[in-house]
Amino acid sequence: MMVGDHYYIGLSDRTNPEGADQFIKILEKYKMTGSKVKMKEMLHLKTGLSYLENNNLLIAGEFVNYPEFEKFNRIVIDPDEAYSANSLWINGTVFVPKGYPGTKKKIEVLGYKIIEVDTSEFRKLDGGLSCLSLRF
Numbered sequence: 001m002m003v004g005d006h007y008y009i010g011l012s013d014r015t016n017p018e019g020a021d022q023f024i025k026i027l028e029k030y031k032m033t034g035s036k037v038k039m040k041e042m043l044h045l046k047t048g049l050s051y052l053e054n055n056n057l058l059i060a061g062e063f064v065n066y067p068e069f070e071k072f073n074r075i076v077i078d079p080d081e082a083y084s085a086n087s088l089w090i091n092g093t094v095f096v097p098k099g100y101p102g103t104k105k106k107i108e109v110l111g112y113k114i115i116e117v118d119t120s121e122f123r124k125l126d127g128g129l130s131c132l133s134l135r136f
Helices: 017-029 061-065 079-085 101-109
Strands: 006-011 033-038 049-051 056-059 073-076 088-090 093-097 113-117
Touching (some): 017 033, 049 088, 093 101
Antiparallel strands (some): 049 056
């Protein structure tokens, strides 16, 4: 998860410490930084986190009490809407999975424009908005 020039890297069955260390070394060549986040329950880091810019962070599940994220304005997503923590901020607009009114309202209160996206077919295979996007 990119926050400015810092990257948070989730350690899971898919990303081990060695891979994260290699990525951090690459980042350092470009004067950026990275840190590792140990995960216990989530498949991906961005399954439970989405950075929305301006220090706003959607946060759900196991990450709610992680000290790594205390400095952010944490928008805690209700457990029954946890899937919607995987939203995307792009150029001032937040793309949110359709069908999560509580999350939508919490983001709207912050002043963001919102576009709801039907992800129901992708959700069947644990796919989320960050999984479905290529951004550069």
